[in-house]
Amino acid sequence: MSQTDIRVGGAQAPPTPGHTSRPWWTSRRRDQLAGYLFIAPQLLGSLLFVLLPLVLVVWYSLHEWNVLAGTFDFVGADNYTALADDPNLGPVLRATGLFSVGLVVFNLALALLLAVLLNQKLRGTTVFRTIFFSPVVVSLVAWTIVWGFLLQDNGGVNGLLDTIGVDGPNWLRGEGSAMLSVIVVQVFKNVGLNMVLFLAAMQGVPAELYEAAEVDGASRMRQFWRITVPLISPTILLTSIITVVGSLQVFAQIAVLTQGGPGTSTTVLVYYLYQQAFQFHHFGYGATLSILLFGIVLALTVLQWQMRKRWVFHES
Amino acid sequence: MSRDLSPRTKLVLYGVLLVLAIPFVFPTWWMVTSSLKPVADIFAFPPQLLPVHPQLDAYQRVFELQPFGRQYLNSLYIALVVTVGTLAVSALSGYAFARIRFRGQNVLFLVVLAGLLIPSEVTIVPLFQMFFKLGLIDTHWPLILVPILGAPSVLATFIMRQFFISLPGELEEAARVDGLGRFATFWKVALPLSRPALGAVGIFTFLHSWNLYLEPIVFLSTPEKFTLPQALTQFVDAYGGPMWNVQLAAASLTALPVLVVFVIAQKQFVEGLAHTGLKG
Numbered sequence: 394m395s396q397t398d399i400r401v402g403g404a405q406a407p408p409t410p411g412h413t414s415r416p417w418w419t420s421r422r423r424d425q426l427a428g429y430l431f432i433a434p435q436l437l438g439s440l441l442f443v444l445l446p447l448v449l450v451v452w453y454s455l456h457e458w459n460v461l462a463g464t465f466d467f468v469g470a471d472n473y474t475a476l477a478d479d480p481n482l483g484p485v486l487r488a489t490g491l492f493s494v495g496l497v498v499f500n501l502a503l504a505l506l507l508a509v510l511l512n513q514k515l516r517g518t519t520v521f522r523t524i525f526f527s528p529v530v531v532s533l534v535a536w537t538i539v540w541g542f543l544l545q546d547n548g549g550v551n552g553l554l555d556t557i558g559v560d561g562p563n564w565l566r567g568e569g570s571a572m573l574s575v576i577v578v579q580v581f582k583n584v585g586l587n588m589v590l591f592l593a594a595m596q597g598v599p600a601e602l603y604e605a606a607e608v609d610g611a612s613r614m615r616q617f618w619r620i621t622v623p624l625i626s627p628t629i630l631l632t633s634i635i636t637v638v639g640s641l642q643v644f645a646q647i648a649v650l651t652q653g654g655p656g657t658s659t660t661v662l663v664y665y666l667y668q669q670a671f672q673f674h675h676f677g678y679g680a681t682l683s684i685l686l687f688g689i690v691l692a693l694t695v696l697q698w699q700m701r702k703r704w705v706f707h708e709s
Numbered sequence: 710m711s712r713d714l715s716p717r718t719k720l721v722l723y724g725v726l727l728v729l730a731i732p733f734v735f736p737t738w739w740m741v742t743s744s745l746k747p748v749a750d751i752f753a754f755p756p757q758l759l760p761v762h763p764q765l766d767a768y769q770r771v772f773e774l775q776p777f778g779r780q781y782l783n784s785l786y787i788a789l790v791v792t793v794g795t796l797a798v799s800a801l802s803g804y805a806f807a808r809i810r811f812r813g814q815n816v817l818f819l820v821v822l823a824g825l826l827i828p829s830e831v832t833i834v835p836l837f838q839m840f841f842k843l844g845l846i847d848t849h850w851p852l853i854l855v856p857i858l859g860a861p862s863v864l865a866t867f868i869m870r871q872f873f874i875s876l877p878g879e880l881e882e883a884a885r886v887d888g889l890g891r892f893a894t895f896w897k898v899a900l901p902l903s904r905p906a907l908g909a910v911g912i913f914t915f916l917h918s919w920n921l922y923l924e925p926i927v928f929l930s931t932p933e934k935f936t937l938p939q940a941l942t943q944f945v946d947a948y949g950g951p952m953w954n955v956q957l958a959a960a961s962l963t964a965l966p967v968l969v970v971f972v973i974a975q976k977q978f979v980e981g982l983a984h985t986g987l988k989g
Binding site: 428521538545553589642684 | 714722725726730732733735736752754801804805806809812817824826827830831833857862892895916927939941963970971975978980
């Protein structure tokens with residue numbers, strides 16, 4: 394990589410003399426050059442591994458591409474009409490939507506609850522913080538495998554439920570319970586991250602505000618909704634954007650726990666894309682699904698960014 | 710909300726916290742203890758919270774069935790290279806976007822930021838074709854180059870830029886007046902001050918690489934080249950059913966070292982992420 398070039402480019406600047414023999418080569422120009430060299434790896438990387446593939450994905454989506462037969466034919470919008478007619482499109486979008494909404498709602502609610510609990514004057518909150526955060530550092534596939542084991546019909550979850558007299562379902566084999574399982578496994582994996590961000594934001598809320606509210610006789614619930622939530626709303630917005638975009642990228646959990654089943658009940662868009670492109674070798678159609686995914690991510694991000702104006706009370 | 714609580718309230722809060730802790734602690738406990746059980750006891754009823762017949766057979770099988778040591782090294786070295794590479798790339802570009810004035814800066818920043826809106830799942834099909842044309846399928850190059858230079862490092866660049874903007878510039882200006890060049894100023898003055906941000910970005914990047922699953926299963930096909938997440942799913946019997954205790958032993962070997970490091974360094978970990986990680 395151009396690492397060494399940058400070193401030379403940046404470090405070679407000699408002690409600036411008052412005048413140089415070539416007035417064109419000013420220290421300002423030298424500094425500009427340093428700027429370009431500093432960003433060069435990231436910029437070239439973005440062009441090569443982000444923007445070029447994005448252009449290619451549009452190009453591929455206009456072709457019928459059979460890898461096994463070695464054909465690559467221009468078919469115009471055929472892949473897009475095929476997408477509109479795909480009987481799986483409805484179920485896939487439904488599964489994607491259910492997963493995203495379930496994950497975001499459950500994740501943010503639990504993260505807020507945990508942050509509020511850890512923000513109390515209690516001994517030992519650090520221990521609980523460590524516990525709630527710990528799944529974030531556990532390998533995603535390892536965590537998913539363990540839950541797959543726990544959620545077997547005769548597994549640990551039903552074993553625990555049985556001790557309190559509840560007869561649990563075969564979690565990963567029922568349509569509703571499979572989706573619920575995938576969501577819950579993912580929430581416990583990553584809720585600690587949002588919790589820590591909320592906690593940091595809550596600790597930044599000035600204590601005087603609560604004291605004043607206390608004097609006015611406001612209940613704790615009222616203080617939470619009228620002081621805490623508005624003041625940490627920039628963090629809530631940021632975490633919700635990250636969580637929504639992250640929820641659209643879920644793949645390993647589905648691949649390990651349910652393989653998209655039972656039926657197509659947990660076939661989210663990325664898993665469907667993977668199946669079409671890399672299991673059935675329909676690269677053109679896979680590219681079309683990629684465009685759909687990109688469109689959804691873009692639309693949701695723009696939407697949330699717009700909501701910021703109405704929703705976020707206080708911009709930090 | 711840091712007011713003193715009555716003993717009764719405290720008791721209730723502890724009770725709630727303990728119940729909430731179960732789904733976070735029990736899986737890890739169950740993973741480790743079950744990996745020490747013989748197959749016959751895995752689904753024993755009532756569940757054995759501690760193994761009744763503890764044994765290490767499953768751990769031996771992990772290394773017999775897969776080149777697991779090799780796969781462990783693959784994951785580790787890829788994650789370390791990606792972390793160091795991402796730190797270098799993102800610190801340099803984050804610094805430049807925050808501190809140096811050059812023509813086209815804003816446009817170039819937007820070009821880079823586009824990566825935030827383009828998840829790597831969107832570009833996996835063309836990336837596969839690009840690396841296929843380069844003859845780099847079934848090598849570790851895609852797992853190293855794309856995270857360091859592509860979309861995953863954009864968030865790192867953004868975080869570093871935000872950090873450098875928040876950093877007072879006087880020290881650097883003094884260094885510049887003393888005749889230090891841009892790179893020397895960056896290397897000797899700004900970088901040592903940005904340790905908290907580098908730590909947060911480094912942790913994020915390591916975990917991201919360590920967790921990658923879609924990319925390895927798309928790009929790699931030889932077991933000797935597999936990474937850990939991919940290897941974990943390979944412990945299946947002749948009928949494709951999971952060999953639970955072997956899988957759980959492999960999962961324990963994957964998860965526990967990182968967990969131990971985290972528990973030891975949890976303060977820096979959590980506070981680093983909270984305070985420098987995603988503010989801005």
